[in-house]
Amino acid sequence: MSEPGPSDWSFKREMLSALPNLRAFGVSLSGNHDKADDLVQDTIMKAWAKQDSFEPGTNMKAWLFTILRNEFYSQMRKRGREIQDSDGIFTERMSVHPAQYGSLDMRDFQTALARLPFDQREAIILVGATGLSYEEAAEVCGCAIGTIKSRVSRARTQLQTELKISGEADYGPDETSSAVLSRTAAS
Amino acid sequence: MAEDKPERKGAAVANIDPALDAVSQRLRRYYDSVKDEAIPDRFLDLLEKLDEADKAHNADDSNERRRT
Numbered sequence: 378m379s380e381p382g383p384s385d386w387s388f389k390r391e392m393l394s395a396l397p398n399l400r401a402f403g404v405s406l407s408g409n410h411d412k413a414d415d416l417v418q419d420t421i422m423k424a425w426a427k428q429d430s431f432e433p434g435t436n437m438k439a440w441l442f443t444i445l446r447n448e449f450y451s452q453m454r455k456r457g458r459e460i461q462d463s464d465g466i467f468t469e470r471m472s473v474h475p476a477q478y479g480s481l482d483m484r485d486f487q488t489a490l491a492r493l494p495f496d497q498r499e500a501i502i503l504v505g506a507t508g509l510s511y512e513e514a515a516e517v518c519g520c521a522i523g524t525i526k527s528r529v530s531r532a533r534t535q536l537q538t539e540l541k542i543s544g545e546a547d548y549g550p551d552e553t554s555s556a557v558l559s560r561t562a563a564s
Numbered sequence: 565m566a567e568d569k570p571e572r573k574g575a576a577v578a579n580i581d582p583a584l585d586a587v588s589q590r591l592r593r594y595y596d597s598v599k600d601e602a603i604p605d606r607f608l609d610l611l612e613k614l615d616e617a618d619k620a621h622n623a624d625d626s627n628e629r630r631r632t
Binding site: 382389392397398399400402405414417418421422425442482486487490501502505506507515533536537540553 | 585586587588590591592593594595596597598599600601603604606607608610611615621
């Protein structure tokens with residue numbers, strides 16, 4: 378029998394604090410609150426059942442994301458849907474629900490996000506919104522860091538096109554990121 | 565809207581893709597809007613139940629050991 382962790386650390390407490398992120402990840406990924414909450418419930422139960430495999434001190438958020446992501450992935454496969462969603466059927470189904478949002482801005486964005494292929498969608502959400510590093514995102518998705526980077530880049534390009542954002546013209550990077558941009562371009 | 569600006573910590577700036585652009589800002593707004601919602605009670609209840617079940621189970625185990 379394994380020793381209980383330090384008394385101030387509780388698996389339950391750490392899961393609780395990760396729940397807002399887990400839900401946001403689920404909703405962003407599935408494009409649907411109801412679907413996401415079912416995924417979150419499955420994730421909580423799975424995570425609880427295998428809590429011995431979680432190493433205290435490592436990133437609980439990334440660990441839970443991995444479980445939810447794999448659950449979503451396997452559910453899609455079970456339904457016989459192509460992950461790449463080339464025919465857009467899944468996208469259509471996902472786009473039915475965004476009325477839950479009052480803001481047109483949010484609805485537009487959710488629809489555009491839902492049109493991305495699954496691998497690009499998860500990559501840009503993980504790197505661009507959840508605060509995970511490229512390395513952690515790669516671990517969640519079970520792929521190389523370079524793969525994550527190229528997926529994020531393709532996702533960003535497609536979103537820009539879909540949302541008719543001309544990049545720098547709308548918001549424009551500030552001086553700091555412009556400097557980063559030119560350094561990156563130069564390297 | 566000013567508070568929606570992504571944090572620019574040293575490490576993050578070095579790590580970001582060329583410019584945290586308009587797309588990234590909207591993505592983060594969208595994600596954060598869900599993150600800021602209240603956690604549904606069903607999840608809090610579920611965690612409580614799982615925790616209680618574990619405790620009951622562990623208590624059974626130690627009773628078992630005491631008997632043998």
